Amino acid sequence: MLQVEGLEAAYGESRILFGIDIAVTAGEVVTLLGRNGMGKTTTIRAIFGLLKPTGGQVLVDGEDVTGKEPHLIARHGLGLVPEGRQIFPTLTVEENLVATHRASATSRWDLAAVYGLFPRLKERRRNHGDQISGGEQQMLAIGRALMTNPRLVVLDEATEGLAPLIREEIWSCLAAIKNEGAAILVIDKNVEALSRFADRHVVIEKGRVAWTGTTEELRASPDVKDRFLHV
Numbered sequence: 001m002l003q004v005e006g007l008e009a010a011y012g013e014s015r016i017l018f019g020i021d022i023a024v025t026a027g028e029v030v031t032l033l034g035r036n037g038m039g040k041t042t043t044i045r046a047i048f049g050l051l052k053p054t055g056g057q058v059l060v061d062g063e064d065v066t067g068k069e070p071h072l073i074a075r076h077g078l079g080l081v082p083e084g085r086q087i088f089p090t091l092t093v094e095e096n097l098v099a100t101h102r103a104s105a106t107s108r109w110d111l112a113a114v115y116g117l118f119p120r121l122k123e124r125r126r127n128h129g130d131q132i133s134g135g136e137q138q139m140l141a142i143g144r145a146l147m148t149n150p151r152l153v154v155l156d157e158a159t160e161g162l163a164p165l166i167r168e169e170i171w172s173c174l175a176a177i178k179n180e181g182a183a184i185l186v187i188d189k190n191v192e193a194l195s196r197f198a199d200r201h202v203v204i205e206k207g208r209v210a211w212t213g214t215t216e217e218l219r220a221s222p223d224v225k226d227r228f229l230h231v
């Protein structure tokens with residue numbers, strides 16, 4: 001469903017990505033791993049058109065969407081939970097969700113469904129985005145992405161800075177979303193937790209793919225974690 005080929009990107013004069021290849025098929029969970037500053041967020045920004053790629057291609061269901069406007073790329077069924085959440089602080093929880101709602105032919109997600117997944121958000125529905133906890137903001141960011149009824153959900157550090165219990169809650173939600181048939185591309189520091197439901201892994205090192213393999217292959221290669229993931 002998503003095919004990224006030879007993706008290159010730069011911030012001004014400084015080149016960051018040197019040809020990234022990633023493929024995610026329908027219903028698959030793929031992780032994007034790598035140490036700080038290796039280019040994970042830049043890859044996501046280039047996929048979503050938030051940063052114009054300087055080379056390579058982004059295909060969604062075979063259609064070339066490289067460098068299109070972000071809202072047009074999203075319309076192909078891609079939902080983003082961005083690094084740093086970026087929810088609307090002056091809107092209520094419910095307004096944040098309604099603002100991004102997009103119904104599609106197979107519309108699974110609406111307010112009731114998101115509140116079913118995150119009952120805490122329902123309790124907080126009249127609170128403003130800046131009046132809720134970090135964990136609730138993260139749930140809201142995920143809920144907002146789901147409200148677009150994406151076929152592929154991309155999460156950039158969705159559990160960063162959260163308490164262990166809330167992290168677990170978010171990971172079990174990802175597993176539930178997977179079981180509903182959506183594809184997921186997820187960036188997270190906690191490889192162990194991701195390995196419980198991820199199918200494949202892509203490790204990025206200095207803007208290049210350094211390793212890729214299945215969860216079994218990752219488990220069988222402890223050197224991968226030592227070389228590319230641990231500080």
Ligand SMILES: Nc1ncnc2c1ncn2[C@@H]1O[C@H](COP(=O)(O)OP(=O)(O)OP(=O)(O)O)[C@@H](O)[C@H]1O
Nearest residue numbers: 011014016034035036037038039040041042043083
């Ligand atoms: N807006 C920007 N302008 C210039 N350089 C940037 C910008 N954003 C990121 N960079 C640089 O690009 C490189 C890749 O950054 P990126 O944010 O993609 O890394 P990352 O893998 O997501 O790291 P982290 O795990 O810390 O989130 C880093 O060297 C970073 O300093």
Ligand SMILES: [Mg+2]
Nearest residue numbers: 040041042083
């Ligand atoms: Mg990042």
